[in-house]
Amino acid sequence: MGDNFVPLFYSFHFYLFGLIAVASAVLFVTRKSPVAAAMWLVNVMFCLAALYVLLDAQFIGAIQVLVYAGAIMVVFLFVVMLLNLGHGDAIADIRGNAGRLAAGLVGLALLAEVMVLARTRFPAQVKLKAAELATDGTAGVIGPIAAPLFNQYLLAFELTSMLLLTAIVGAVVIGKKRSPSDAR
Amino acid sequence: MLAESLALSALLFTIGVVGVLTRRNAIIIFMCVELMLNAVNLSFVALSKVYGATGQVFVVFVMTVAAAEAAVGLAIIIAIFRHRQSVNLEDINLLKG
Numbered sequence: 001m002g003d004n005f006v007p008l009f010y011s012f013h014f015y016l017f018g019l020i021a022v023a024s025a026v027l028f029v030t031r032k033s034p035v036a037a038a039m040w041l042v043n044v045m046f047c048l049a050a051l052y053v054l055l056d057a058q059f060i061g062a063i064q065v066l067v068y069a070g071a072i073m074v075v076f077l078f079v080v081m082l083l084n085l086g087h088g089d090a091i092a093d094i095r096g097n098a099g100r101l102a103a104g105l106v107g108l109a110l111l112a113e114v115m116v117l118a119r120t121r122f123p124a125q126v127k128l129k130a131a132e133l134a135t136d137g138t139a140g141v142i143g144p145i146a147a148p149l150f151n152q153y154l155l156a157f158e159l160t161s162m163l164l165l166t167a168i169v170g171a172v173v174i175g176k177k178r179s180p181s182d183a184r
Numbered sequence: 185m186l187a188e189s190l191a192l193s194a195l196l197f198t199i200g201v202v203g204v205l206t207r208r209n210a211i212i213i214f215m216c217v218e219l220m221l222n223a224v225n226l227s228f229v230a231l232s233k234v235y236g237a238t239g240q241v242f243v244v245f246v247m248t249v250a251a252a253e254a255a256v257g258l259a260i261i262i263a264i265f266r267h268r269q270s271v272n273l274e275d276i277n278l279l280k281g
Contacts, residue, residue, distance in 0.1 A: 006185055010185070011185070014185055014188065015188075018188070018192045021192065021196065022192070022195055022196065022199070025196055025199040025200075025219060026199060028199075028203070028215070028219070029199055029200075029202060029203035029206070029207070029216065034209060034211050034212055037212050037215060038215060041215050041218065041219060044196070044219065044222065045222060048222055048225070048226055051189070051192075051226065051229075052226075052229050054185075055185070055189065055229050055230055055232075055233050056233055057229045057232065057233075057240050057243075059240070060225075060229055060240050060243050060244075063244070063247065064225075064247075067247050067251060068218075068222070068247065068250075071251065072218065072250065072251055072254045075254055075255065075258060076211065076214070076215060076254070076258070079211060079258045079261060079262060080211060082262065083261075083262065083265050083271065085209070085211065085271060099205055099206050100206055102205050103201070103202040103205035103206045104202075106198075106201055106202065106205060107198050107201065107202045110194065110197070110198040110201065111194075111195075111198060113194070114191055114194040114195070114198075117190070117194070144237035144240075145237050145240045145241055145244070147237075148237065148238050148241050149241045149244065152238075153241055153245075156245065160245060160248045160249075163248065163249065163252050164248065164251070164252055166252075167251075167252035167253075167255045167256050168255065170255075170256050170259070171255040171256050171258070171259040172259075174256065174259040174260055174262075174263050175258075175259035175262050175263060177266070
Protein backbone atom coordinates (compact mmCIF):
# COMPACT_ATOMS: atom_id res chain seq x y z
CA MET A 1 0.00 0.00 0.00
CA GLY A 2 2.82 2.38 0.73
CA ASP A 3 4.55 1.85 -2.57
CA ASN A 4 3.69 3.76 -5.69
CA PHE A 5 3.47 0.71 -7.93
CA VAL A 6 0.01 0.30 -9.40
CA PRO A 7 -0.76 -2.78 -11.48
CA LEU A 8 -1.67 -2.08 -15.09
CA PHE A 9 -5.07 -3.74 -14.60
CA TYR A 10 -6.01 -1.24 -11.90
CA SER A 11 -4.74 1.84 -13.67
CA PHE A 12 -6.40 0.82 -16.95
CA HIS A 13 -9.79 0.42 -15.31
CA PHE A 14 -9.29 3.51 -13.21
CA TYR A 15 -8.70 5.68 -16.27
CA LEU A 16 -11.47 3.92 -18.20
CA PHE A 17 -14.11 4.58 -15.55
CA GLY A 18 -12.75 8.08 -14.92
CA LEU A 19 -13.06 8.95 -18.61
CA ILE A 20 -16.59 7.53 -18.79
CA ALA A 21 -17.51 9.49 -15.67
CA VAL A 22 -16.25 12.81 -17.05
CA ALA A 23 -17.84 12.23 -20.45
CA SER A 24 -21.15 11.31 -18.85
CA ALA A 25 -20.98 14.37 -16.60
CA VAL A 26 -20.44 16.64 -19.60
CA LEU A 27 -23.34 15.00 -21.43
CA PHE A 28 -25.46 15.32 -18.27
CA VAL A 29 -24.88 19.07 -18.06
CA THR A 30 -25.57 19.66 -21.75
CA ARG A 31 -28.75 17.56 -22.25
CA LYS A 32 -31.96 19.51 -22.60
CA SER A 33 -34.39 16.85 -21.49
CA PRO A 34 -34.40 16.31 -17.71
CA VAL A 35 -34.92 12.58 -18.17
CA ALA A 36 -31.87 12.21 -20.41
CA ALA A 37 -29.84 14.32 -17.96
CA ALA A 38 -30.93 12.10 -15.07
CA MET A 39 -29.92 8.97 -17.01
CA TRP A 40 -26.44 10.38 -17.67
CA LEU A 41 -26.14 11.30 -14.00
CA VAL A 42 -26.99 7.69 -13.09
CA ASN A 43 -24.16 6.65 -15.43
CA VAL A 44 -21.76 8.99 -13.59
CA MET A 45 -22.81 7.45 -10.29
CA PHE A 46 -22.25 3.90 -11.54
CA CYS A 47 -18.76 4.87 -12.72
CA LEU A 48 -18.05 6.44 -9.33
CA ALA A 49 -19.18 3.21 -7.65
CA ALA A 50 -16.68 1.31 -9.80
CA LEU A 51 -13.96 3.79 -8.81
CA TYR A 52 -14.83 3.30 -5.13
CA VAL A 53 -14.36 -0.44 -5.55
CA LEU A 54 -10.99 0.19 -7.22
CA LEU A 55 -10.05 2.42 -4.26
CA ASP A 56 -10.73 -0.40 -1.77
CA ALA A 57 -14.05 1.02 -0.57
CA GLN A 58 -16.36 -1.80 -1.61
CA PHE A 59 -19.07 -1.01 0.93
CA ILE A 60 -19.23 2.63 -0.17
CA GLY A 61 -19.48 1.45 -3.78
CA ALA A 62 -22.41 -0.79 -2.88
CA ILE A 63 -24.35 1.91 -1.05
CA GLN A 64 -23.51 4.35 -3.83
CA VAL A 65 -25.43 2.11 -6.24
CA LEU A 66 -28.23 1.41 -3.76
CA VAL A 67 -28.77 4.88 -2.30
CA TYR A 68 -27.71 7.29 -5.04
CA ALA A 69 -28.46 5.50 -8.29
CA GLY A 70 -31.27 3.44 -6.81
CA ALA A 71 -33.11 5.77 -4.46
CA ILE A 72 -32.22 9.43 -4.91
CA MET A 73 -32.28 9.40 -8.71
CA VAL A 74 -35.59 7.53 -8.69
CA VAL A 75 -37.04 10.33 -6.54
CA PHE A 76 -35.77 12.86 -9.09
CA LEU A 77 -37.35 10.92 -11.95
CA PHE A 78 -40.60 10.64 -10.01
CA VAL A 79 -40.73 14.42 -9.64
CA VAL A 80 -39.99 14.89 -13.35
CA MET A 81 -42.85 12.49 -14.09
CA LEU A 82 -45.25 14.09 -11.57
CA LEU A 83 -44.70 17.60 -12.90
CA ASN A 84 -44.73 16.36 -16.52
CA LEU A 85 -41.42 18.03 -17.35
CA GLY A 86 -40.12 15.34 -19.66
CA HIS A 87 -40.11 17.55 -22.74
CA GLY A 88 -36.82 19.37 -22.80
CA ASP A 89 -37.88 22.20 -25.06
CA ALA A 90 -40.71 23.22 -22.73
CA ILE A 91 -38.20 25.45 -20.99
CA ALA A 92 -35.65 27.64 -22.70
CA ASP A 93 -33.21 25.95 -20.45
CA ILE A 94 -29.62 26.91 -21.01
CA ARG A 95 -28.78 30.44 -19.98
CA GLY A 96 -27.58 33.12 -22.36
CA ASN A 97 -24.10 34.44 -22.95
CA ALA A 98 -23.75 36.09 -19.53
CA GLY A 99 -24.37 32.79 -17.76
CA ARG A 100 -22.01 30.95 -20.10
CA LEU A 101 -19.31 33.55 -19.52
CA ALA A 102 -19.70 33.34 -15.73
CA ALA A 103 -19.65 29.54 -15.88
CA GLY A 104 -16.58 29.54 -18.08
CA LEU A 105 -14.73 31.91 -15.76
CA VAL A 106 -15.60 29.88 -12.66
CA GLY A 107 -14.63 26.69 -14.45
CA LEU A 108 -11.26 28.17 -15.46
CA ALA A 109 -10.62 29.40 -11.91
CA LEU A 110 -11.42 25.99 -10.44
CA LEU A 111 -9.25 24.23 -13.01
CA ALA A 112 -6.37 26.61 -12.20
CA GLU A 113 -6.80 25.63 -8.56
CA VAL A 114 -6.55 21.99 -9.59
CA MET A 115 -3.31 22.68 -11.47
CA VAL A 116 -1.83 24.39 -8.40
CA LEU A 117 -3.01 21.60 -6.12
CA ALA A 118 -1.53 18.95 -8.39
CA ARG A 119 1.92 20.43 -7.76
CA THR A 120 1.64 20.47 -3.97
CA ARG A 121 2.87 17.59 -1.92
CA PHE A 122 0.55 15.63 0.27
CA PRO A 123 1.71 15.24 3.86
CA ALA A 124 3.77 12.15 4.35
CA GLN A 125 1.62 9.17 5.04
CA VAL A 126 0.70 9.01 8.70
CA LYS A 127 1.46 5.85 10.57
CA LEU A 128 -1.85 4.09 10.93
CA LYS A 129 -2.63 1.46 13.47
CA ALA A 130 -3.57 -1.78 11.79
CA ALA A 131 -7.16 -1.41 12.99
CA GLU A 132 -7.50 1.96 11.26
CA LEU A 133 -6.42 0.81 7.85
CA ALA A 134 -9.20 0.64 5.30
CA THR A 135 -7.82 -2.58 3.91
CA ASP A 136 -6.81 -4.54 6.94
CA GLY A 137 -7.79 -7.92 5.63
CA THR A 138 -8.65 -9.34 9.05
CA ALA A 139 -11.66 -7.11 9.75
CA GLY A 140 -13.27 -7.52 6.34
CA VAL A 141 -14.69 -4.68 4.31
CA ILE A 142 -17.36 -3.22 6.59
CA GLY A 143 -15.58 -3.62 9.93
CA PRO A 144 -13.11 -0.73 9.50
CA ILE A 145 -16.03 1.60 8.68
CA ALA A 146 -18.30 0.31 11.43
CA ALA A 147 -15.74 0.73 14.21
CA PRO A 148 -15.37 4.54 14.02
CA LEU A 149 -19.01 4.96 13.00
CA PHE A 150 -20.32 3.34 16.17
CA ASN A 151 -17.64 4.52 18.58
CA GLN A 152 -16.15 7.86 17.71
CA TYR A 153 -19.05 9.20 15.64
CA LEU A 154 -21.95 7.55 17.46
CA LEU A 155 -23.55 10.86 18.43
CA ALA A 156 -23.37 12.12 14.84
CA PHE A 157 -24.82 8.83 13.65
CA GLU A 158 -27.78 9.12 15.99
CA LEU A 159 -28.31 12.75 15.02
CA THR A 160 -28.46 11.56 11.40
CA SER A 161 -31.61 9.62 12.23
CA MET A 162 -33.15 12.79 13.66
CA LEU A 163 -32.15 14.60 10.46
CA LEU A 164 -33.84 11.97 8.31
CA LEU A 165 -37.00 12.07 10.42
CA THR A 166 -37.09 15.85 10.14
CA ALA A 167 -36.59 15.61 6.39
CA ILE A 168 -39.44 13.09 6.04
CA VAL A 169 -41.85 15.24 8.05
CA GLY A 170 -40.74 18.39 6.25
CA ALA A 171 -41.12 16.83 2.79
CA VAL A 172 -44.64 15.62 3.61
CA VAL A 173 -45.70 18.98 5.07
CA ILE A 174 -44.25 21.03 2.21
CA GLY A 175 -45.41 18.72 -0.55
CA LYS A 176 -48.92 18.16 0.81
CA LYS A 177 -51.70 19.62 -1.26
CA ARG A 178 -53.55 22.08 0.91
CA SER A 179 -57.27 21.32 0.79
CA PRO A 180 -59.58 24.32 0.31
CA SER A 181 -61.33 23.55 3.59
CA ASP A 182 -58.15 24.37 5.50
CA ALA A 183 -58.75 27.51 7.49
CA ARG A 184 -55.87 29.58 6.25
CA MET B 185 -3.86 6.85 -7.76
CA LEU B 186 -4.51 9.49 -5.09
CA ALA B 187 -3.55 12.46 -7.26
CA GLU B 188 -5.57 11.14 -10.20
CA SER B 189 -8.62 10.62 -7.98
CA LEU B 190 -8.41 14.14 -6.56
CA ALA B 191 -8.02 15.61 -10.05
CA LEU B 192 -11.04 13.63 -11.28
CA SER B 193 -13.00 14.76 -8.24
CA ALA B 194 -12.14 18.41 -8.92
CA LEU B 195 -13.07 17.99 -12.58
CA LEU B 196 -16.48 16.54 -11.72
CA PHE B 197 -17.04 19.30 -9.16
CA THR B 198 -16.20 21.91 -11.80
CA ILE B 199 -18.67 20.37 -14.24
CA GLY B 200 -21.30 20.49 -11.50
CA VAL B 201 -20.61 24.18 -10.83
CA VAL B 202 -20.80 24.99 -14.54
CA GLY B 203 -24.11 23.15 -14.69
CA VAL B 204 -25.54 25.14 -11.78
CA LEU B 205 -24.49 28.40 -13.44
CA THR B 206 -25.69 27.62 -16.95
CA ARG B 207 -29.02 25.86 -16.48
CA ARG B 208 -32.42 27.31 -15.65
CA ASN B 209 -34.37 24.17 -14.88
CA ALA B 210 -34.54 23.88 -11.08
CA ILE B 211 -34.51 20.07 -11.14
CA ILE B 212 -31.39 19.91 -13.30
CA ILE B 213 -29.66 22.45 -11.05
CA PHE B 214 -30.55 20.20 -8.14
CA MET B 215 -29.02 17.22 -9.92
CA CYS B 216 -25.86 19.29 -10.51
CA VAL B 217 -25.64 19.80 -6.75
CA GLU B 218 -25.84 16.03 -6.34
CA LEU B 219 -22.97 15.71 -8.83
CA MET B 220 -20.88 18.09 -6.71
CA LEU B 221 -21.63 16.05 -3.58
CA ASN B 222 -20.53 12.94 -5.44
CA ALA B 223 -17.28 14.60 -6.47
CA VAL B 224 -16.52 15.43 -2.84
CA ASN B 225 -17.34 11.84 -1.88
CA LEU B 226 -14.77 10.63 -4.39
CA SER B 227 -12.04 12.72 -2.78
CA PHE B 228 -13.10 11.46 0.66
CA VAL B 229 -12.77 7.85 -0.51
CA ALA B 230 -9.45 8.49 -2.26
CA LEU B 231 -7.98 10.11 0.86
CA SER B 232 -9.36 7.33 3.07
CA LYS B 233 -7.17 4.89 1.13
CA VAL B 234 -4.13 6.71 2.51
CA TYR B 235 -5.27 8.17 5.81
CA GLY B 236 -7.60 5.53 7.22
CA ALA B 237 -11.25 4.55 7.04
CA THR B 238 -12.66 7.68 8.72
CA GLY B 239 -13.14 9.27 5.29
CA GLN B 240 -15.55 6.51 4.36
CA VAL B 241 -17.56 7.22 7.52
CA PHE B 242 -17.93 10.80 6.32
CA VAL B 243 -19.08 9.54 2.92
CA VAL B 244 -21.91 7.73 4.72
CA PHE B 245 -22.87 10.98 6.45
CA VAL B 246 -22.71 12.95 3.21
CA MET B 247 -24.98 10.42 1.51
CA THR B 248 -27.52 10.69 4.34
CA VAL B 249 -27.53 14.48 4.17
CA ALA B 250 -27.86 14.29 0.38
CA ALA B 251 -30.88 12.01 0.69
CA ALA B 252 -32.56 14.35 3.19
CA GLU B 253 -31.72 17.34 1.01
CA ALA B 254 -33.16 15.67 -2.09
CA ALA B 255 -36.42 14.86 -0.29
CA VAL B 256 -36.96 18.36 1.11
CA GLY B 257 -35.71 20.16 -2.00
CA LEU B 258 -37.93 18.21 -4.36
CA ALA B 259 -40.91 18.84 -2.08
CA ILE B 260 -40.13 22.56 -2.29
CA ILE B 261 -39.91 22.31 -6.09
CA ILE B 262 -43.32 20.58 -6.19
CA ALA B 263 -44.82 23.27 -3.94
CA ILE B 264 -43.39 26.03 -6.15
CA PHE B 265 -44.67 24.29 -9.27
CA ARG B 266 -48.19 24.29 -7.80
CA HIS B 267 -48.06 28.06 -7.39
CA ARG B 268 -46.26 29.07 -10.58
CA GLN B 269 -46.81 26.14 -12.98
CA SER B 270 -43.09 26.28 -13.77
CA VAL B 271 -39.70 25.18 -12.52
CA ASN B 272 -37.86 27.73 -14.64
CA LEU B 273 -35.71 29.85 -12.34
CA GLU B 274 -36.46 32.94 -14.44
CA ASP B 275 -40.07 32.68 -13.25
CA ILE B 276 -39.13 32.23 -9.60
CA ASN B 277 -37.51 35.53 -8.65
CA LEU B 278 -39.63 36.79 -5.75
CA LEU B 279 -36.55 37.78 -3.75
CA LYS B 280 -35.47 40.15 -6.51
CA GLY B 281 -38.47 42.31 -5.64
